[in-house]
Amino acid sequence: MTSPSLDTEYADLTPLQVRIATHQRHSENPDDPVAAVLTALGLTGSEALADIGCAAAGFLAHLRETGHTGRLVGVDTSPTMVAAAAMVAGVTAIHGEAGKLPLQDAQFDVCTARHMLYHVTDPLVALSGFRRITRPGGMVAVTVNHAGACHRTHELVAAHARNYGLTPPQGMINHTVTSENLSDMMQDVFGNTTIEAHDNALVFDQPAPLIAFAEALFTFCGIAADSPHRVQILTDITTDIEQWFIAHPNQLWRDSKGYTVATSIING
Numbered sequence: 001m002t003s004p005s006l007d008t009e010y011a012d013l014t015p016l017q018v019r020i021a022t023h024q025r026h027s028e029n030p031d032d033p034v035a036a037v038l039t040a041l042g043l044t045g046s047e048a049l050a051d052i053g054c055a056a057a058g059f060l061a062h063l064r065e066t067g068h069t070g071r072l073v074g075v076d077t078s079p080t081m082v083a084a085a086a087m088v089a090g091v092t093a094i095h096g097e098a099g100k101l102p103l104q105d106a107q108f109d110v111c112t113a114r115h116m117l118y119h120v121t122d123p124l125v126a127l128s129g130f131r132r133i134t135r136p137g138g139m140v141a142v143t144v145n146h147a148g149a150c151h152r153t154h155e156l157v158a159a160h161a162r163n164y165g166l167t168p169p170q171g172m173i174n175h176t177v178t179s180e181n182l183s184d185m186m187q188d189v190f191g192n193t194t195i196e197a198h199d200n201a202l203v204f205d206q207p208a209p210l211i212a213f214a215e216a217l218f219t220f221c222g223i224a225a226d227s228p229h230r231v232q233i234l235t236d237i238t239t240d241i242e243q244w245f246i247a248h249p250n251q252l253w254r255d256s257k258g259y260t261v262a263t264s265i266i267n268g
């Protein structure tokens, strides 16, 4: 059996796609995290922009499709994600690690790191790298989750995993990197920051999309894709969720979540 890890999680495009689709379809209040970052940055369209932890480059594809003409570079540690990002027209995809970016100094007008800094062991080293590759006067934008985001569904999956002796792997999530301390970290590294918090919740009125979301959290709860317990755990969770909806007619399964967009300007 493989050990669940960041490498195994992001070797497959599907779980991240399911999580993104779930947030798009099941947020209690309408919210678009891409638009939130773009509003914070106020791009003109000609900027050279590096997106760190770009995954399949959905953000960069959106920029290209909406007329961005500046250079677009995506960096990710996952070979699967880099291969997917490389398929996006007009995007340069690079295999690299946030703490040791394979990019030259002051090459970019803008650096973004959306929902990835909590995967990094030393966030201050990563933020210093973002500062290094961004020119004086340029901007860095970082998004991270609120502490305890989607805790209810995570805990449901984790409890079922524990029944089979499985526990969350070390090193997948750096729990010190949350909305609550992002401002201090950005201030330390950049000397300035503007913060915008987005409070929300996931809401489900039927079992199927909640079960799909729960399954997309399996690696984070220690359940490997080839775990001999995986099928039984999914069966257990399905039963649990279906019974919850039967026992709570006309109620929504609600799970608090939110994220923060922090932007900083590179002082010369």
Ligand SMILES: C[S@@+](CC[C@H](N)C(=O)[O-])C[C@H]1O[C@@H](n2cnc3c(N)ncnc32)[C@H](O)[C@@H]1O
Pocket: 006, 010, 016, 020, 052, 053, 054, 055, 056, 075, 076, 077, 078, 081, 096, 097, 098, 099, 113, 114, 115, 116, 119, 120
């Ligand atoms: C939660 S996904 C976020 C993807 C995308 N930025 C978004 O907001 O939809 C995290 C991504 O960061 C990548 N990643 C994790 N640790 C990284 C690191 N140290 N350096 C660069 N990329 C990393 C993962 O491979 C994955 O593609």
